[in-house]
Amino acid sequence: MSQDLVYLDYAATTPIDLRVVEAMQQCLTGVGAFANPASIHIAGRRAAAMVDSAREQLADLLGAQPARLIWTSGATESDNLAIRGAATARAHRGKHLITMPTEHKAVADTFRALAREGFEVTWLNPDDNGLLSTELLADAIRDETQLVSVMHVNNETGVIQDICAIGELCRSRGVLFHTDAAQSVGKLEVDLRNMPVDLLSLTAHKFYGPQGIGALYIADRPQCSVFPIMFGGGQEQRLRPGTLPVHLVVGAGVAASLAGEEREVDLAHVVALRDRLWAGIAAIPGLTRNGLEADCYPGILNVSVAGVEGESLMLGMEPVCVASGSACNSTSGEPSYVLRSLGRSDVDAQSAVRFSFGKLTTEDDIELAVERYRRSVEHCRSMSPVT
């Protein structure tokens, strides 16, 4: 990590593991690795073997069959393919879909697009802690409901949904269940042998892999048919056309393998960091923790503080890199829609800071973050007319 900054924005993207970089470099320079894996000549077959090996590594991490994984450009594309692909494949049965307003925009905006095209979407609000009530979901499912999408770990708050309970409910009612697991795969245990999930989106750059590569898991069930959303080739079981970027695929495979080996150690590390960070800032007057400790991924800590403007707060924290709400949404300047869905006021949501950290974060990084956050809050409050 660069010496001139402290990077605490792992939920946006993680730094790439140097062992992943090494594997990708070998792939880029190795004989045959540059070839198109769809080509049938020897160079193409070598590249295809590397793609298959990476698919097996990712499948091992998830407890899935390799053939059930479709490579994509990342979680956004996986979400689009899963939701639009499943909704259109099942449209002849019904056009009712269910999701939550706290989903990532890649999910929420796909549902909005489908709503404009004639689908009916029910948006289920979370409780004050960000959790979905299975009773609420059960009441919302109708005979014509075809798909439910609920993310595993929220990208802003770290709140963990009870995916197993939601998936079991969906299966019992004959409804497909999709989860955006971009924030959980590689960090928490995701074993699809024990989870009733039909469609799962992931991306490698959230678990120390490269940006630009992800996957969609499609369960091996007759009901799980997905229509393609792009056309132009027969790659990836005719669901995702285009020449695969072999070096990215290889990087994702190595990252998945490392995540499987090191996840428990990494998890214990971020728990310790999260506790240290919270201990350092919890006493600040007017501080609110967005998301409860018990149901949150420990690598994310989201806090709001009264009387402080968010953009000024972040500038005062430099060189500590944190997010104000979702990084994907930070250019809008609008208060976080996720936090507003949890009942936070616009002012509280606008002051929210998301700290997210991982295996390369040190205790010294956290100490500097605590010091800068406290100092910035004090600086902003010294100027603020809000009491």
Added chain:
Amino acid sequence: MAASEPYNEQVRALFENPFHAGDLQGVYPETLTADVSESEHGARLVLYAGIDGGKIAEIRFRAFACPHLVAAAEVVCREAEGGKLSDLPTVKANELMERLSVPVGKTGRMLLIEDAVEKLHAQSGCAG
């Protein structure tokens, strides 16, 4: 300034050293106050002008605002302090935005500084 760098050096320096942040409650027998806000981003700016002998003896601000608006408020305070109330500069948001390289998307918030100075102007007739 590169597009990826949202704050120029002047904004950073003014934000880090807002010498005029604060208020003047109880300091001067006569203190003008202009309190303005906008709803979209929740920004709020309050200017306090302490009047002595028809002059702005001291001027302070409080802001719940982005760094650009904080910097703009500090600029206005530095330039107005010590001057005659009747000479209180007519602040134009677009001029300040150009001086401080403020993104166009922040025009709504930057208009607060113009509104606040106009409010002080409006009160100055009965203060001199």
